[in-house]
Amino acid sequence: MGSKGSLKTPKGTRDWVGGDLLLRNHIFQTISTVLERHGGVPLDTPVFELRSILSEKYGEDSKLIYDLADQGGEACSLRYDLTVPFARWLSMRTDVQHIKRYQIAKVYRRDQPAISRGRLREFYQCDFDIAGVYGPMIPDAEVLCIIAEVFEAFEIGVAVKLNHRKILDELFEIAGVPADKIRTTSSAVDKLDKAPWDEVRKEMLENGLSEEVADRVGGYVQRKGSMGEMLENLDLIPISPQAMGVIDLVSFDLSLARGLDYYTGLIYEVIVGDGASDRTQVGSIAAGGRYDDLVGMYGRRPLPCVGISFGMDRIFTILDARREKKSSSDLGGQVQVYIMAFGGKEFDGLLLERMRVARQLWAAGIRAEFAAKVKPKPLQQFNTSEGVPVAVILGQGEVEAGRVRVKRLHVGDKAAEQKDKGQLVAREGLVEEVVTNLLLDPVLLGFGFGRR
């Protein structure tokens, strides 16, 4: 055990610590806030599912699923995404007719080439989905709206590429083509590249379409241009993204085809930038779509769903690049107060007193530390307090008189630090004096990224 070679995390996984993890939590918090504003309810599912739940959901990608070993009992696999567990949950909770749920959790894929591009086998996804029967395109538009709000919150400029698994089918339906005539209409339209519109129209009428419906179909399929232009001329779809004010982000991209099996309708990918660059080059930062048949596959009831999955890694990479260089205190916790003690020959280290001061500060919600030695050396205490904004300094004589010294450490300003002798205060006034000093540098009072 413990040979040098095996002392590592498994392939495709990594540890997260300190500042990186705080940034990740900040991302989770920012997204959750947006999702809860939209009525999102958090869901957490087990990290593994019965293998049968995952089967026949991912097509080709199924080979990337991690299985648990057979140790007696049920056959289980690690979850591959958060969509299938959500559909499983919806199938069990038949009392739930409508829900907006979100889940932030790790997923697992035995993905070989992805690692070489900096992607991992264990990575976080954040999914938001709307399940239930709603007016057409209304929840889809809300998801697009959420995409806009999330990336606004991160101040990341994005474009949304849109496609539809059955874009023509949908257009036909909207144009009023009866369900049983969609195949024949599709077949007629397919001839448009070699036959004039009049001939195609004639075939449609022979197939039983009314003149009105045929002309509407012609109006759609002969149009070229941006999604915005297309949508403007449709009756229903444009209301939603226009009202949501996100129409400008969206563009149509026939090259987009999400790999997973379960999508049935609108599909979209979010890319960084203005959308002018090639989708396949940049890679997506979020993706999703409509999957109306997945819940029904479990045999209990059908329930249409639409959703979005935010890729945490890409968002992390972008925000990480914006951070100022990481400080050495990354692994020291962001201590607000360091408690020191100094004295002459008779000095016993004042451990008891340092602990009492720490308890006093902790009780007041202040992040305080002290050297965990009976008799710490001055230099050791100075070194450990580096980067900490405020010191509480204990001297033998002062402690006996019931007083301690509170002093700003003027991080990065040696001259100011040496000039500042601090303030001698009674123990009752300690917390107030510390808070006052922390407030002199409000940046240091907080801990989260939001206040940096």
Add this chain to the structure above:
Amino acid sequence: MGSKGSLKTPKGTRDWVGGDLLLRNHIFQTISTVLERHGGVPLDTPVFELRSILSEKYGEDSKLIYDLADQGGEACSLRYDLTVPFARWLSMRTDVQHIKRYQIAKVYRRDQPAISRGRLREFYQCDFDIAGVYGPMIPDAEVLCIIAEVFEAFEIGVAVKLNHRKILDELFEIAGVPADKIRTTSSAVDKLDKAPWDEVRKEMLENGLSEEVADRVGGYVQRKGSMGEMLENLDLIPISPQAMGVIDLVSFDLSLARGLDYYTGLIYEVIVGDGASDRTQVGSIAAGGRYDDLVGMYGRRPLPCVGISFGMDRIFTILDARREKKSSSDLGGQVQVYIMAFGGKEFDGLLLERMRVARQLWAAGIRAEFAAKVKPKPLQQFNTSEGVPVAVILGQGEVEAGRVRVKRLHVGDKAAEQKDKGQLVAREGLVEEVVTNLLLDPVLLGFGFGRR
């Protein structure tokens, strides 16, 4: 796929949703706040580790480890606790000499009898550990202090049962017995139950102890009573828990023996109540101890550690029992504003306007919803708005005049609701009027449990 029998979560696992999950997150947040106050740095490790990392760490319990299937590549297992992954991380990060780290994450145990007692195979732990060389007992006392602070924060009364894997060895060391004489001193003390103290003392002196050390040993080993009494008479140990103000929580319990292999020193369990009840009956709510040899087992370097693991399930059960009965809005998200539209025969549903109002409220950080139908029925909108504190009401004529109505819904007070006609405001004044109405019921403004 999808036969009725297999539509469930794997044995020993469950889904978490809505209010339950918000309570769980509240617990995580409360604990994190205390731990960060003590300089705790968050760590996140992969859900599975190389199998070799976990082997020979858990003794008998190793058979409960979940293995991943052999799909080619490394042999991996799901983590069994958070202590071993932390030790593995410390072994890799030899640049880290001192750290206080915490981790809140799921662990996995194929535990048969536990399920019958309401425990699960996938469950959360929250671990806090202090690694590094410090003055004796100082970090141990800080861990006890953290235990006190965490349960004070939850307003859960607890007692801490203490024992020591090598309690006598430690006492000998504190008494000043040289390391190479601990075995012989132990052997001499072992005779105390059949020989008088004078004889035992004589044997110690023959073994090379000084009279002073031998008498100190005698003082310790002949004493009976509570840990508090014992500690009061020791030189060093009592300073810490006394200064930390947690001595009253602690009592000594020789029956305590943590099952895991890696503990080397102090071990403790936290139980609910005043400690008068039997430890084995109640079960522990937190447990931990000192493990000075675990990091060294990976062959890179030794590093002493001490820590505590909080059992999330027990804490959840206690806090859950205190909650008021769950509302039906548990799965609806805690919506603050419901946007409705009503009209006569010509009424088109005002979907576009409802969406615009929603966008306006979302942009202001307000949790708003509306019926996702083109023409929602009045009754449907009333039903969906149940439990929501404030409504924004749109009428055709008012909308054309640029106005909307804001109205408190007086949850639980039908008479007040019918009397209150609300306030007609211009669109520019909408957000302000909504916030004013939310503030009339400040309980409803927040979302977290802290504000309930």
